[in-house]
Amino acid sequence: METQVLDAAEALFYERGIHAVGMDDIRASSGVSLKRLYQLFPSKEALVVGYLERRDERWRGRLAAYVAEHQGQPLLLIFDWLYEWFTEPDFRGCAFINSFGEMGTSSEPIMRIVRHHMAELRAYVIGLAGDVTLGEQIFLLIDGAITIAAITNDPAAAHRAKTAAAALIG
Amino acid sequence: METQVLDAAEALFYERGIHAVGMDDIRASSGVSLKRLYQLFPSKEALVVGYLERRDERWRGRLAAYVAEHQGQPLLLIFDWLYEWFTEPDFRGCAFINSFGEMGTSSEPIMRIVRHHMAELRAYVIGLAGDVTLGEQIFLLIDGAITIAAITNDPAAAHRAKTAAAALIG
DNA sequence: TATCGTAGAGAACGCTCGTTCTCTAGGCTA
DNA sequence: TAGCCTAGAGAACGAGCGTTCTCTACGATA
16 A cells, blocks of 8 residues: 555656656556545655655665675676666656755755765765775765766766776775 | 846746746846746746756856866866855755756756756866866766765865866876 | 445645736827 | 827736545445
8 A cells, every 4th residue: 555655656756756746646646545645644745755765775775785796896886786777768867866956955854865865875885985085986976977877868977987986996 | 127037037946946936936036027027038938948048158157267267287176166166155056957856857948958058068078188088087076076065065075076086187 | 234434536625826917007199 | 188008016817736525335333
Protein backbone atom coordinates (compact mmCIF):
# COMPACT_ATOMS: atom_id res chain seq x y z
CA MET A 1 0.00 0.00 0.00
CA GLU A 2 2.54 2.56 1.15
CA THR A 3 4.99 0.97 -1.23
CA GLN A 4 2.66 1.41 -4.19
CA VAL A 5 2.17 5.05 -3.30
CA LEU A 6 5.90 5.69 -2.97
CA ASP A 7 6.60 3.83 -6.20
CA ALA A 8 4.11 6.00 -8.06
CA ALA A 9 5.34 9.15 -6.35
CA GLU A 10 8.96 8.42 -7.17
CA ALA A 11 8.26 7.66 -10.82
CA LEU A 12 6.12 10.74 -11.33
CA PHE A 13 7.98 13.28 -9.18
CA TYR A 14 11.34 12.30 -10.58
CA GLU A 15 10.18 12.31 -14.18
CA ARG A 16 8.03 15.44 -14.22
CA GLY A 17 9.04 17.42 -11.16
CA ILE A 18 7.08 18.10 -8.01
CA HIS A 19 4.80 20.94 -9.08
CA ALA A 20 3.85 19.19 -12.28
CA VAL A 21 2.41 16.19 -10.46
CA GLY A 22 -0.90 16.47 -8.60
CA MET A 23 -2.17 14.26 -5.83
CA ASP A 24 -4.74 12.96 -8.26
CA ASP A 25 -1.97 11.79 -10.58
CA ILE A 26 -0.50 9.84 -7.68
CA ARG A 27 -3.91 8.35 -6.96
CA ALA A 28 -4.43 7.32 -10.58
CA SER A 29 -0.96 5.86 -10.94
CA SER A 30 -0.87 4.02 -7.62
CA GLY A 31 -4.47 2.86 -7.57
CA VAL A 32 -4.74 4.02 -3.96
CA SER A 33 -7.76 6.14 -3.19
CA LEU A 34 -7.33 9.76 -2.21
CA LYS A 35 -8.69 9.08 1.23
CA ARG A 36 -6.14 6.35 1.91
CA LEU A 37 -3.43 8.46 0.40
CA TYR A 38 -4.07 11.22 2.91
CA GLN A 39 -4.17 8.67 5.72
CA LEU A 40 -0.71 7.48 4.76
CA PHE A 41 0.73 10.93 4.07
CA PRO A 42 -1.13 13.87 5.60
CA SER A 43 -0.03 16.31 2.92
CA LYS A 44 1.72 16.50 -0.40
CA GLU A 45 4.80 17.82 1.35
CA ALA A 46 4.88 14.74 3.59
CA LEU A 47 4.64 12.54 0.52
CA VAL A 48 7.51 14.38 -1.14
CA VAL A 49 9.62 13.93 1.98
CA GLY A 50 8.74 10.23 2.03
CA TYR A 51 9.72 9.93 -1.60
CA LEU A 52 13.05 11.68 -1.10
CA GLU A 53 13.91 9.75 2.06
CA ARG A 54 13.37 6.39 0.40
CA ARG A 55 15.20 7.47 -2.72
CA ASP A 56 18.15 8.72 -0.65
CA GLU A 57 18.55 5.34 1.06
CA ARG A 58 18.18 3.36 -2.12
CA TRP A 59 20.42 5.55 -4.24
CA ARG A 60 23.25 5.52 -1.73
CA GLY A 61 22.71 1.84 -1.10
CA ARG A 62 23.05 1.00 -4.78
CA LEU A 63 26.19 3.10 -5.10
CA ALA A 64 27.79 1.52 -2.04
CA ALA A 65 26.82 -1.98 -3.20
CA TYR A 66 28.38 -1.38 -6.61
CA VAL A 67 31.61 -0.13 -5.10
CA ALA A 68 31.73 -3.00 -2.61
CA GLU A 69 31.16 -5.66 -5.25
CA HIS A 70 33.65 -4.54 -7.87
CA GLN A 71 37.40 -4.65 -8.14
CA GLY A 72 39.48 -1.52 -8.43
CA GLN A 73 40.06 1.83 -6.85
CA PRO A 74 36.78 2.55 -5.03
CA LEU A 75 36.82 6.24 -5.84
CA LEU A 76 37.03 5.47 -9.55
CA LEU A 77 34.34 2.82 -9.36
CA ILE A 78 31.96 5.59 -8.32
CA PHE A 79 32.24 7.07 -11.80
CA ASP A 80 31.66 3.73 -13.47
CA TRP A 81 28.46 3.43 -11.50
CA LEU A 82 27.51 7.00 -12.41
CA TYR A 83 27.94 6.16 -16.07
CA GLU A 84 25.56 3.25 -15.72
CA TRP A 85 23.07 5.48 -13.98
CA PHE A 86 23.38 8.25 -16.58
CA THR A 87 22.62 5.80 -19.36
CA GLU A 88 19.41 4.55 -17.80
CA PRO A 89 16.57 5.69 -20.04
CA ASP A 90 14.73 7.53 -17.31
CA PHE A 91 17.77 9.41 -15.96
CA ARG A 92 16.82 13.03 -15.29
CA GLY A 93 19.58 14.23 -13.00
CA CYS A 94 19.81 14.23 -9.24
CA ALA A 95 16.39 14.17 -7.59
CA PHE A 96 17.76 16.19 -4.70
CA ILE A 97 19.40 18.91 -6.74
CA ASN A 98 16.24 19.14 -8.84
CA SER A 99 14.08 19.40 -5.74
CA PHE A 100 16.35 22.12 -4.43
CA GLY A 101 15.91 24.09 -7.65
CA GLU A 102 12.19 23.59 -7.57
CA MET A 103 11.55 24.33 -3.91
CA GLY A 104 14.08 27.07 -3.32
CA THR A 105 14.13 27.19 0.43
CA SER A 106 10.35 27.37 0.70
CA SER A 107 9.95 23.97 2.33
CA GLU A 108 12.12 23.37 5.34
CA PRO A 109 11.47 19.59 5.61
CA ILE A 110 12.36 19.10 1.97
CA MET A 111 15.50 21.19 2.29
CA ARG A 112 16.53 19.12 5.27
CA ILE A 113 16.44 15.83 3.38
CA VAL A 114 18.23 17.40 0.39
CA ARG A 115 21.05 18.58 2.62
CA HIS A 116 21.07 15.27 4.43
CA HIS A 117 21.55 13.43 1.16
CA MET A 118 24.44 15.68 0.21
CA ALA A 119 26.10 15.38 3.61
CA GLU A 120 25.83 11.59 3.60
CA LEU A 121 27.24 11.28 0.11
CA ARG A 122 30.07 13.61 0.99
CA ALA A 123 30.90 11.63 4.14
CA TYR A 124 30.84 8.37 2.19
CA VAL A 125 33.27 9.69 -0.41
CA ILE A 126 35.60 11.13 2.21
CA GLY A 127 35.54 7.78 3.96
CA LEU A 128 36.53 5.99 0.77
CA ALA A 129 39.27 8.49 0.11
CA GLY A 130 40.63 8.29 3.61
CA ASP A 131 41.43 11.96 3.26
CA VAL A 132 39.16 14.97 3.56
CA THR A 133 40.82 17.09 0.90
CA LEU A 134 40.81 14.41 -1.75
CA GLY A 135 37.33 13.29 -0.79
CA GLU A 136 35.95 16.80 -1.17
CA GLN A 137 37.51 17.11 -4.60
CA ILE A 138 35.99 13.83 -5.76
CA PHE A 139 32.67 14.99 -4.35
CA LEU A 140 32.89 18.13 -6.49
CA LEU A 141 33.52 16.03 -9.59
CA ILE A 142 30.57 13.78 -8.79
CA ASP A 143 28.14 16.68 -8.50
CA GLY A 144 29.53 18.36 -11.57
CA ALA A 145 29.18 15.18 -13.59
CA ILE A 146 25.59 14.61 -12.49
CA THR A 147 24.58 18.17 -13.31
CA ILE A 148 26.26 18.23 -16.70
CA ALA A 149 25.07 14.79 -17.69
CA ALA A 150 21.51 15.78 -16.87
CA ILE A 151 21.43 19.13 -18.63
CA THR A 152 23.49 18.32 -21.69
CA ASN A 153 22.14 14.79 -21.88
CA ASP A 154 25.66 13.45 -22.15
CA PRO A 155 26.51 10.39 -20.03
CA ALA A 156 30.16 10.68 -21.07
CA ALA A 157 30.53 13.37 -18.44
CA ALA A 158 31.11 10.40 -16.12
CA HIS A 159 34.16 9.37 -18.15
CA ARG A 160 35.64 12.84 -18.10
CA ALA A 161 35.06 13.08 -14.38
CA LYS A 162 36.70 9.69 -13.88
CA THR A 163 39.78 10.84 -15.79
CA ALA A 164 39.98 13.96 -13.65
CA ALA A 165 39.52 11.90 -10.50
CA ALA A 166 42.32 9.55 -11.51
CA ALA A 167 44.62 12.52 -11.99
CA LEU A 168 43.74 13.89 -8.56
CA ILE A 169 44.26 10.54 -6.89
CA GLY A 170 47.68 10.49 -8.48
CA MET B 1 10.32 50.13 -18.92
CA GLU B 2 11.46 46.76 -20.18
CA THR B 3 14.52 47.15 -17.96
CA GLN B 4 12.40 47.68 -14.87
CA VAL B 5 10.40 44.57 -15.68
CA LEU B 6 13.49 42.46 -16.23
CA ASP B 7 15.10 43.81 -13.07
CA ALA B 8 12.06 42.84 -11.04
CA ALA B 9 11.76 39.49 -12.79
CA GLU B 10 15.40 38.64 -12.19
CA ALA B 11 15.31 39.58 -8.53
CA LEU B 12 12.13 37.64 -7.83
CA PHE B 13 12.62 34.60 -10.04
CA TYR B 14 16.17 34.08 -8.85
CA GLU B 15 15.33 34.50 -5.21
CA ARG B 16 12.09 32.55 -5.00
CA GLY B 17 12.00 30.38 -8.10
CA ILE B 18 9.75 30.59 -11.10
CA HIS B 19 6.56 28.96 -9.85
CA ALA B 20 6.61 30.87 -6.62
CA VAL B 21 6.45 34.24 -8.39
CA GLY B 22 3.22 35.36 -10.04
CA MET B 23 2.79 37.94 -12.76
CA ASP B 24 1.16 40.17 -10.19
CA ASP B 25 4.31 40.05 -8.07
CA ILE B 26 6.26 41.26 -11.09
CA ARG B 27 3.74 44.05 -11.58
CA ALA B 28 3.91 45.14 -7.96
CA SER B 29 7.70 45.03 -7.84
CA SER B 30 8.34 46.72 -11.19
CA GLY B 31 5.54 49.28 -11.03
CA VAL B 32 4.59 48.37 -14.58
CA SER B 33 0.90 47.70 -15.13
CA LEU B 34 -0.28 44.25 -16.08
CA LYS B 35 -1.45 45.50 -19.46
CA ARG B 36 1.94 46.93 -20.35
CA LEU B 37 3.65 43.85 -18.97
CA TYR B 38 1.75 41.65 -21.40
CA GLN B 39 2.55 44.06 -24.23
CA LEU B 40 6.25 43.68 -23.51
CA PHE B 41 6.16 39.92 -22.86
CA PRO B 42 3.17 38.04 -24.24
CA SER B 43 3.33 35.33 -21.59
CA LYS B 44 5.06 34.38 -18.39
CA GLU B 45 7.19 31.93 -20.31
CA ALA B 46 8.41 34.72 -22.60
CA LEU B 47 9.29 36.78 -19.54
CA VAL B 48 11.25 33.90 -18.04
CA VAL B 49 13.15 33.46 -21.29
CA GLY B 50 13.89 37.19 -21.33
CA TYR B 51 15.13 37.01 -17.77
CA LEU B 52 17.39 34.04 -18.46
CA GLU B 53 18.79 35.49 -21.68
CA ARG B 54 19.79 38.73 -20.03
CA ARG B 55 21.21 36.94 -17.03
CA ASP B 56 23.22 34.62 -19.25
CA GLU B 57 24.88 37.54 -21.03
CA ARG B 58 25.56 39.46 -17.85
CA TRP B 59 26.83 36.50 -15.85
CA ARG B 60 29.25 35.37 -18.52
CA GLY B 61 30.26 38.97 -19.18
CA ARG B 62 31.12 39.53 -15.53
CA LEU B 63 33.13 36.32 -15.35
CA ALA B 64 35.05 37.12 -18.53
CA ALA B 65 35.70 40.68 -17.37
CA TYR B 66 37.06 39.46 -14.05
CA VAL B 67 39.38 36.99 -15.73
CA ALA B 68 40.54 39.57 -18.25
CA GLU B 69 41.28 42.20 -15.63
CA HIS B 70 43.23 40.11 -13.15
CA GLN B 71 46.68 38.63 -13.11
CA GLY B 72 47.29 34.93 -12.88
CA GLN B 73 46.35 31.65 -14.45
CA PRO B 74 42.95 32.40 -16.07
CA LEU B 75 41.50 29.01 -15.21
CA LEU B 76 42.24 29.57 -11.54
CA LEU B 77 40.89 33.11 -11.61
CA ILE B 78 37.51 31.61 -12.45
CA PHE B 79 37.38 30.09 -8.98
CA ASP B 80 38.33 33.36 -7.32
CA TRP B 81 35.42 34.98 -9.09
CA LEU B 82 33.14 32.12 -8.09
CA TYR B 83 34.11 32.66 -4.48
CA GLU B 84 33.14 36.31 -4.71
CA TRP B 85 29.85 35.33 -6.27
CA PHE B 86 29.15 32.64 -3.66
CA THR B 87 29.63 35.16 -0.86
CA GLU B 88 27.13 37.66 -2.24
CA PRO B 89 24.22 37.75 0.19
CA ASP B 90 21.62 36.89 -2.42
CA PHE B 91 23.52 33.95 -3.91
CA ARG B 92 21.14 31.06 -4.49
CA GLY B 93 22.99 28.87 -6.94
CA CYS B 94 22.96 28.82 -10.70
CA ALA B 95 19.78 30.31 -12.13
CA PHE B 96 20.01 27.93 -15.08
CA ILE B 97 20.49 24.75 -13.09
CA ASN B 98 17.66 25.84 -10.81
CA SER B 99 15.40 26.53 -13.76
CA PHE B 100 16.24 23.13 -15.17
CA GLY B 101 15.25 21.50 -11.89
CA GLU B 102 12.07 23.51 -11.75
CA MET B 103 10.94 23.14 -15.35
CA GLY B 104 12.03 19.61 -16.08
CA THR B 105 11.79 19.49 -19.83
CA SER B 106 8.29 20.93 -19.86
CA SER B 107 9.25 24.22 -21.50
CA GLU B 108 11.27 23.88 -24.65
CA PRO B 109 12.25 27.59 -24.93
CA ILE B 110 13.49 27.62 -21.36
CA MET B 111 15.45 24.42 -21.84
CA ARG B 112 17.07 25.92 -24.91
CA ILE B 113 18.47 28.92 -23.05
CA VAL B 114 19.62 26.71 -20.17
CA ARG B 115 21.54 24.49 -22.55
CA HIS B 116 22.84 27.51 -24.40
CA HIS B 117 24.24 28.94 -21.19
CA MET B 118 25.98 25.68 -20.38
CA ALA B 119 27.40 25.31 -23.88
CA GLU B 120 28.74 28.86 -23.91
CA LEU B 121 30.36 28.51 -20.52
CA ARG B 122 31.90 25.20 -21.54
CA ALA B 123 33.28 26.73 -24.75
CA TYR B 124 34.70 29.67 -22.86
CA VAL B 125 36.52 27.43 -20.38
CA ILE B 126 37.86 25.19 -23.11
CA GLY B 127 39.12 28.28 -24.91
CA LEU B 128 40.94 29.46 -21.80
CA ALA B 129 42.41 26.00 -21.25
CA GLY B 130 43.54 25.68 -24.85
CA ASP B 131 42.74 22.01 -24.50
CA VAL B 132 39.42 20.23 -24.64
CA THR B 133 40.19 17.57 -22.05
CA LEU B 134 41.47 19.97 -19.44
CA GLY B 135 38.69 22.46 -20.20
CA GLU B 136 36.01 19.82 -19.69
CA GLN B 137 37.51 18.85 -16.35
CA ILE B 138 37.58 22.45 -15.15
CA PHE B 139 34.00 22.81 -16.34
CA LEU B 140 33.02 19.83 -14.18
CA LEU B 141 34.65 21.43 -11.16
CA ILE B 142 32.86 24.73 -11.80
CA ASP B 143 29.45 23.12 -11.90
CA GLY B 144 30.18 20.98 -8.91
CA ALA B 145 31.31 23.97 -6.90
CA ILE B 146 28.22 26.00 -7.79
CA THR B 147 25.87 23.18 -6.86
CA ILE B 148 27.59 22.37 -3.60
CA ALA B 149 27.99 25.98 -2.57
CA ALA B 150 24.30 26.59 -3.16
CA ILE B 151 22.94 23.54 -1.37
CA THR B 152 25.34 23.38 1.56
CA ASN B 153 25.57 27.14 1.79
CA ASP B 154 29.35 26.90 1.83
CA PRO B 155 31.29 29.36 -0.36
CA ALA B 156 34.54 27.56 0.45
CA ALA B 157 33.58 24.99 -2.17
CA ALA B 158 35.21 27.47 -4.55
CA HIS B 159 38.53 27.11 -2.73
CA ARG B 160 38.43 23.35 -2.83
CA ALA B 161 37.58 23.41 -6.51
CA LYS B 162 40.45 25.79 -7.14
CA THR B 163 42.88 23.47 -5.41
CA ALA B 164 41.63 20.57 -7.50
CA ALA B 165 41.89 22.67 -10.67
CA ALA B 166 45.46 23.62 -9.86
CA ALA B 167 46.33 19.97 -9.47
CA LEU B 168 44.76 19.12 -12.81
CA ILE B 169 46.54 21.98 -14.58
CA GLY B 170 49.77 20.60 -13.17
C1' DT C 1 -31.80 -10.89 7.69
C1' DA C 2 -31.06 -6.30 9.64
C1' DT C 3 -27.70 -2.96 11.13
C1' DC C 4 -23.58 -0.83 11.28
C1' DG C 5 -19.05 0.59 9.98
C1' DT C 6 -15.86 1.23 6.43
C1' DA C 7 -13.75 2.38 2.12
C1' DG C 8 -13.70 4.08 -2.36
C1' DA C 9 -15.27 7.21 -6.14
C1' DG C 10 -15.56 11.40 -7.19
C1' DA C 11 -17.90 15.87 -6.32
C1' DA C 12 -17.05 20.00 -3.93
C1' DC C 13 -14.51 23.78 -1.82
C1' DG C 14 -11.26 27.30 -1.52
C1' DC C 15 -7.31 29.21 -3.14
C1' DT C 16 -3.81 30.61 -6.49
C1' DC C 17 -2.53 32.22 -10.76
C1' DG C 18 -2.10 33.30 -15.85
C1' DT C 19 -4.57 36.01 -18.79
C1' DT C 20 -8.20 39.15 -20.38
C1' DC C 21 -11.77 42.56 -19.77
C1' DT C 22 -14.00 46.71 -17.92
C1' DC C 23 -14.30 51.02 -16.13
C1' DT C 24 -12.66 55.32 -15.20
C1' DA C 25 -9.82 59.37 -15.32
C1' DG C 26 -6.80 62.31 -17.55
C1' DG C 27 -4.79 64.61 -21.37
C1' DC C 28 -4.78 65.87 -26.29
C1' DT C 29 -7.15 67.78 -30.51
C1' DA C 30 -10.70 70.66 -33.02
C1' DT D 1 -15.42 73.35 -24.15
C1' DA D 2 -16.64 68.83 -26.22
C1' DG D 3 -15.20 64.56 -27.88
C1' DC D 4 -11.83 60.98 -28.13
C1' DC D 5 -7.96 58.12 -27.32
C1' DT D 6 -4.95 56.05 -24.02
C1' DA D 7 -3.34 53.82 -20.00
C1' DG D 8 -3.71 52.11 -15.57
C1' DA D 9 -6.16 49.80 -11.68
C1' DG D 10 -8.15 46.13 -10.55
C1' DA D 11 -12.14 43.03 -11.24
C1' DA D 12 -13.23 38.94 -13.65
C1' DC D 13 -12.63 34.53 -15.78
C1' DG D 14 -11.16 29.93 -16.23
C1' DA D 15 -8.17 26.41 -15.11
C1' DG D 16 -5.49 23.61 -11.90
C1' DC D 17 -4.76 21.71 -7.60
C1' DG D 18 -4.47 20.52 -2.49
C1' DT D 19 -7.64 19.02 0.63
C1' DT D 20 -12.13 17.67 2.49
C1' DC D 21 -16.79 16.02 2.20
C1' DT D 22 -20.68 13.18 0.62
C1' DC D 23 -22.85 9.34 -1.01
C1' DT D 24 -23.19 4.78 -2.05
C1' DA D 25 -22.22 -0.03 -1.79
C1' DC D 26 -20.35 -3.81 0.30
C1' DG D 27 -18.87 -6.84 4.02
C1' DA D 28 -18.98 -8.19 8.83
C1' DT D 29 -21.51 -9.10 12.96
C1' DA D 30 -25.37 -10.48 15.88
